[in-house]
Amino acid sequence: MKKSFKLRVAGQDYRLRLTLGGQKRLKERFAEETLQTVLSAAGDGECMAALLGEALDWEGSGNPITDGEAFYDLLVDCGYAGQAAFGGLAFDIAACSGLISEGQARTLKKTLAEAVDRAFQQVEGGVLPQNEGQEAEQRPMTAAN
Numbered sequence: 718m719k720k721s722f723k724l725r726v727a728g729q730d731y732r733l734r735l736t737l738g739g740q741k742r743l744k745e746r747f748a749e750e751t752l753q754t755v756l757s758a759a760g761d762g763e764c765m766a767a768l769l770g771e772a773l774d775w776e777g778s779g780n781p782i783t784d785g786e787a788f789y790d791l792l793v794d795c796g797y798a799g800q801a802a803f804g805g806l807a808f809d810i811a812a813c814s815g816l817i818s819e820g821q822a823r824t825l826k827k828t829l830a831e832a833v834d835r836a837f838q839q840v841e842g843g844v845l846p847q848n849e850g851q852e853a854e855q856r857p858m859t860a861a862n
Contacts, residue, residue, distance in 0.1 A: 718777065722813040724806075726795055731773065731780050731788075735814035739771030755811045759804025759829060765789060772810045801830040 721732035735743070740751040746767060747754050758765040770785025782788050797803060805826045812822035 718775070720813050721778070722772075722809045726788075726791055729781050731782075732778050733769070733772035733780075733810050733813070734775060734778075735768070735772050735810060735816065736775045739775065740814070740816070743767060743771055752811065752816050755807045755816060756825075758807040759800040762789065765803050765807065768807055768810065772814075799833065801826070801833050804829045 718734060718736070721734040724731045724733060735751070743751050743754045747757075747764065754764050754768060758768045766785040766789045768785065769788045770783070773780045773785065773788055774783035782791065792803075792806075797806070808817070808822040808825045808829075811817045812819045817825070
């Protein structure tokens with residue numbers, strides 16, 4: 718395959734891509750469209766490990782590790798952390814696999830990073846929304862909250 722997402726981790730090169738077969742296996746495993754699994758992977762370790770496993774293990778990849786859980790742990794050991802990092806990787810894999818465009822991947826990464834930043838700003842600022850899912854006034858956190 719000519720197109721893959723290239724990633725250097727712990728001094729070794731990896732090529733990640735979801736083949737059609739990999740997409741079908743993810744769809745069957747999670748009983749949802751593959752794109753939904755990609756979107757879930759940012760915050761769900763099981764989805765991310767499955768996505769990585771499929772993206773690593775394709776004929777001709779030459780990847781030194783093809784187990785998604787082992788690769789996930791290697792990424793963490795090498796400094797990957799947080800939804801923005803793992804979500805960004807999932808979106809890059811989706812883009813090189815034809816599930817989304819590169820522009821859509823950039824937009825998703827930016828949107829996810831902004832959402833995570835806002836959430837932590839609220840926590841660090843001691844502010845929580847009153848009513849989840851609605852336009853909510855924000856109120857300071859107290860011991861009673």
